[in-house]
Amino acid sequence: MAMHKKEEFTQKEQDLANFAKAMAHPARIAILKVLAQRNECVCGEIVDLLPLAQSTVSQHLKELKTAGLITGSIDGPRSCYCINWKAFEKYNSEFNFLFAKLKVKNEKASC
Amino acid sequence: MAMHKKEEFTQKEQDLANFAKAMAHPARIAILKVLAQRNECVCGEIVDLLPLAQSTVSQHLKELKTAGLITGSIDGPRSCYCINWKAFEKYNSEFNFLFAKLKVKNEKASC
DNA sequence: ATCTTTTATCGTATATTTGCGATATAAGAT
DNA sequence: ATCTTATATCGCAAATATACGATAAAAGAT
Numbered sequence: 001m002a003m004h005k006k007e008e009f010t011q012k013e014q015d016l017a018n019f020a021k022a023m024a025h026p027a028r029i030a031i032l033k034v035l036a037q038r039n040e041c042v043c044g045e046i047v048d049l050l051p052l053a054q055s056t057v058s059q060h061l062k063e064l065k066t067a068g069l070i071t072g073s074i075d076g077p078r079s080c081y082c083i084n085w086k087a088f089e090k091y092n093s094e095f096n097f098l099f100a101k102l103k104v105k106n107e108k109a110s111c
Numbered sequence: 112m113a114m115h116k117k118e119e120f121t122q123k124e125q126d127l128a129n130f131a132k133a134m135a136h137p138a139r140i141a142i143l144k145v146l147a148q149r150n151e152c153v154c155g156e157i158v159d160l161l162p163l164a165q166s167t168v169s170q171h172l173k174e175l176k177t178a179g180l181i182t183g184s185i186d187g188p189r190s191c192y193c194i195n196w197k198a199f200e201k202y203n204s205e206f207n208f209l210f211a212k213l214k215v216k217n218e219k220a221s222c
Numbered sequence: 223a224t225c226t227t228t229t230a231t232c233g234t235a236t237a238t239t240t241g242c243g244a245t246a247t248a249a250g251a252t
Numbered sequence: 253a254t255c256t257t258a259t260a261t262c263g264c265a266a267a268t269a270t271a272c273g274a275t276a277a278a279a280g281a282t
Contacts, residue, residue, distance in 0.1 A: 005138075005162055005163060006136075006137050008162040009137035009140075009141055009162075010137075010141075013137040013140045013141050013144070014137045016134070016137075016140050017134065017135055017137040017139070018135075020131045020132070020133075020135040020140075021131070021132075021135035021136075023127070023128065023131035024129075024131040024132035024135045025117075025128050025132075026117050026121075026125045026127075026128040027116075027120065029120075029127050029128050029131075029209075030121075030124050033209065036209060040222050051116055051119040052116060071222060072222070073222040075222075080222045081222065082222040095206075098140075098143065098147060111182060111183070111184040111186075111191045111192065111193040
């Protein structure tokens with residue numbers, strides 16, 4: 001019974017988890033790296049850089065887009081992708097909020 | 112054919128993806144939050160705070176421990192858990208490295 | 223109009239994750 | 253020695269994720 005209990009957690013917990021899930025595959029990390037270096041990039045260029053079939057890359061791009069981490073625009077027959085800076089900044093600060101708490105507690109940790 | 116192609120990516124990409132995967136569930140985010148607030152915490156306390164069965168919580172704790180994000184020590188009949196601050200800092204800086212690149216490119220983005 | 227190029231989507235196979243009850247294990251209490 | 257308490261692990265069912273080939277869709281080229 002793998003009933004999704006995910007809804008029983010707070011919205012912030014779910015949002016952060018979804019953000020993490022979007023990055024939870026090396027292919028998607030690699031895609032984000034490429035987009036970071038090139039500022040914007042067409043689907044085919046990404047396919048050439050990854051050891052995956054075109055359909056698989058397209059699927060990963062869709063997941064990143066659905067999660068809001070990248071945006072896409074149509075350029076003739078091509079699709080151009082960019083990082084969604086704002087979403088990234090938002091999740092980064094939420095992550096740092098959690099992380100800052102850890103930092104404060106650091107000296108006390110023992111186990 | 113879901114052949115794991117994950118090995119074909121760089122070690123850094125895999126490490127970051129694994130770190131993200133460990134956080135890719137609201138229950139595990141919630142556990143990290145509790146540990147951040149309480150500095151250290153026994154398994155049973157975490158079970159009481161989450162809407163999940165004991166065995167499920169234990170499994171999530173194991174995943175966090177395997178990923179290196181938390182440590183555990185035996186305390187009589189109990190198990191005491193703590194954040195692994197060092198691992199957390201390491202992944203955070205790697206994440207920020209990727210993120211810093213995005214920041215630089217920000218003004219140029221367009222699509 | 224047809225062909226080519228580029229990307230998205232569908233269908234499908236397999237792998238992994240999630241969740242729980244039942245059971246094992248280990249330590250303290252009686 | 254037995255009982256209780258606290259966790260971990262096993263076994264299983266259901267849900268998701270991963271990957272690819274085949275095919276659809278959309279735009280530019282001939």
